[in-house]
Amino acid sequence: MARPTDWRVLGLDSDPIPQDPDNLYIWAKSYHDYADQVARALSGTNGLLNDPALTGWLGASGQAFKDACLPFPGMLNTAEDAYRGVGDAWDDFSKQIRTLQPQFDSCLNQATTLLQKMKADGGLSDEDALACATSDNDAVMYDRMHAKHMENSSTLGPAGFENALDALSAYRAGFDPLRRQVVDLCGQYTGAKVKCENALNDAADLASKIVKSAGATGTNSMNFDDRFSSRGGNLADLVLSPDAALGLEDSMFPTQGTDPSEISWWWTSLSQPERDKLILEHADLVGALDGIPCLDRDKANRAVLDATRSSVNARIAYLLAHIPPTDGRDYPNPEFDSWNKELDDLRAKQAGLNSVYDRLNNHPDQPPAFLLGLDTAALGHAIVAINNPDTANNVVTYVPGTGSKLGNIAGDISRSDAMVGAAGSGPGFVTSSITWVGYDAPQNIAKDSPFIHYATDAELKLYDFETGLRMTHQGPASLNSIIGHSYGSTTVGFAMRDMGLPVDRVIFVGSPGVGVEHAADLHIDPAHVYIGAADNDPVANLPLAENLTQLPSNALNALGWATGLSDYNVHGPFGQLPYNPEFGAHTFKVAPGALWPPGAAHSQYWVPRSDSLRNIGAIITGNQPS
Template sequence: MDIKTLYDANINNITVAKNAYDALFTAFGQHIESWQHEVVDRLTNSHWTGTASGHAHTRIQFLGTELQAAKQELGLISKALSDAAEGIAAAQSHLVSALDEAKSNKMTVAPDGRITWDNDPNSANYAGDKADATAQAISKRITAALTEADHADQTISARLSHLSTNASNGTGLDAATAKSDQDAANALSQIPAAGTDPNSVKAWWNGLTDAQQQRMILTNHDKIGNLDGIPTVARHQANLINLQRGKEDLQRQLDGLGPEPVKTLATLNGQSVKNPAYDEWKRKHDALDDKMKGVRAIEERLGKPVDADHPPTFLLGFDTKGTGRAIVAVNNPDTADNVSTYVPGTGARVGGSLRSDIERSDLMVASANAANKKAGDPSTTSSITWVGYEAPQSIFPEAAWDGFAKAAENNLHNFETGLRATHEGKPSNNTILGHSFGTTTVGYTLRDKGLPVDNVILIASPGAGVEHASDLGVDPSRVFAAQGDKDAIKYALPEDPDNLASNLGNNVAGSFGYNDNPDHHVAFGRDPSVSQFGAQIIPTSPGTDHSGYWDQNSASLIAMGQAIAGKPIS
């Protein structure tokens, strides 16, 4: 598709053709009704019997089925033409808008897309000192419009070619074929259910025209934004709407609480009597306010001007149900060479530490970039903060129970599979990185579902549900683990009482030199940071506690970046 072809496209001709097929569809339906009344009904009421009658009735019934199939196929041609008009019109509108902007900025767009302008500050047609950046932005819009038109053209051409072939070779008269074609057409407007295989979701999305995709984003943003297999940019657009709607809903709920009640009702025997209404109001208020802080953290990161320290950010998931869901990507994972998903642990939610979790993704991208730069590698990196599950909100009793990790397995598996489905070009080098209880979530998913990742990083782990790195289904040489010298996670007691007794006995014996292979069990399996687990150890700086692994210039942050970038740990 070139600029002139799209600019000159006469959408009205497609609409006229569509209307003609509508008229043909209506007339054909009327002929079927007449045939039913004049032929089928009369024959049925004729009381004709015998062998010849049986053959005639069978043939007429079969012919009726063929006519209905043909009518169904005619209707699908009309729908395809309607989608074609809509898709090409949208692309044409985007092209015209870009060309108009070029004209308003005193620029000329050549038929091949090259943009020229006057650089003389003394000229009446001077395009300004920011002309180069403006021209680049306009060029991208033109390219996007042409790509959009190409996609619409190819998609509709394939549909019309299929229906035309059916009509010419007679397969369109088959009821099963017509039903299959109708189901395929219906599927274009039916959003796959949550949990659908992301590869199927991506195939469905690719079958939509650009105009249909945009309509889905605008009218079904709550489903599209959180559906694995939808490309990053589309999810981001949908989730910007979800974020605004969620913020408005939280504010309505806050306003609906009314003014703060009095804390105490009276004084009895010198003691204040608490007001139950205040306690209930405060509980609800604090929970809503915490989520609102999470919303503001996302808004602030999305709104930061793009620079070396703050790459572009994409919102891949958001809702406020339960403790909330937030998936934020630093850089586009669909186009990055290295893609890391960071799964935080206890306390992860929309609110809480979400701001610092997103900052950790920024730091890991910067660290990976530094590792690449040192190696002379131009590869790009995306780091995703994945709060896509109900994480435990307390160390005890919630984080002492592995049910939260088990409940997250399907969500994490689908998300990682979706990253593979939507990635463009050469497959990326993918890393899954968990912190604290997040490592348990990661480990359980790897163990029970498998994940399409190249590297696994377990930071401050209370156990990943396995005894050895090889049990995670990933090359053990690409499994990394770290535990700081001041991190209390090493004291996380085993959930299984049998492991507790065995662990204490073996470790005590090991400390006195009586056991060369102590169990080293923590809450959910063997400690990944011990040699018996078989992971590659990530170095940590002296004094590293449970949250210190991302401190600037720390040994652990440098090593995480190297692992994410696929470089040797130094």
């Protein structure tokens, strides 16, 4: 069965429904045939056991024969149910595939037709047309067309440029309903796979019971066959073939990037024993999925934390036991430099892992903490919630900026604790504050922070996380806020601008810019956008000067942003300065902050009993700041 291979126009890497329904039907028929054979064996066994010649067999030998044979009918009946259950599962799945495949293909055909129209009307190459079709906004489309126009490689003249751009915008909008339909179809397909897998598992459980009732200790069918043959039986392999599953379990497990609503639906469709098994066997995968409830993610990630700490500690011990020889040399030594770089990285991550472990386990006097994400890839990442966001009335996600990473997370977690304290608590009133170090933040304020790719790379991760919080929340909807500090505000702003995070309130503190000219461009009511900027915060104030020579000396000393920023005038490196009145957001009261040491004010928004912390507490609980 030939299937379409290029699904990129719908945002898919490959065929979302590649199974051959004919092959599935063959599997179904095979197992139904097995079930029929077992049914005939069951009928023959019952006839034999009810034969008067046997029922009248008296004495010890007759009783021994009856004792040996009496379990067989029940075992055969269970075997028939197992085989028939597998056949029914494959048959149902085959029918679902036959129903869904034409619908997927129809969406692809319609999208391909739109793509060809975009290519023709825009004078675009295949690559550019595909980029326009799969972009989330018109900017990409404009850039592609404009580049072609400026290169004189477009088939359009200047007069046709704007008309073509309008036409392409209309075509691009036509992809949206098709992609929504594909998402719905993927949900139906996932449901069919879940149902099939559950049926296969039920059948496997039945087959395992046969083995145990025959006296075997394992689930290997040969254990039972040997015993059954020794008693005169000849029924082959009652335990399901491993090939029966066809790798369905692996394909069922969602990957990072799967829509959190689909993950939530999948997780709730599982039984509690199934969830427990996945947490036990795939803790790293479960813990990383947005759309899985807090308590389950926490359980999985605590297991990941324990394993990761052990692994990191063991690697550090190994490195310390195998120090490369230096021979007192002061000239370049690549082997030692590589060793030292790895050791420094591991020690930083070790410190972060220990900080996370400490907050989770050693502070009974503070609100409980939950681990919603953890890995040591690149800079290392962790997501730590104070109080359970699934049951809290108010939920705030804190996104830190330059310098944030796993190794430095202790200070960021303390800020979440401070926000929970500022929010207050009472019977039936709980605030959860989440430290989200879920992206690779810039590490150097001069070399890294002026670049936007750190923010754009984090957009989808942040969107999925916030969407997952909505999907797993229990009871009435919570008031969800997000707060970005320093470059973290840029990361939040870009995600709000390009994806529209599902939050009720947005807070920017110490911000160098959030990627837009006006709060209204953030896909949220500007009345719910709040800005905090300390007078002595050099990051928040840097862009106000006409050029660098007019900056306060402490700002220059603290930042060192002497390259590439002198022509921003009243704009920051990432757009309009948020607390500029023209930005159109609420500015709340913040203490001026310390002048010394240089840059200190940039990190003082969470000082206990400060105006800024009090106002942040008011905002995240639905109140107005001063």
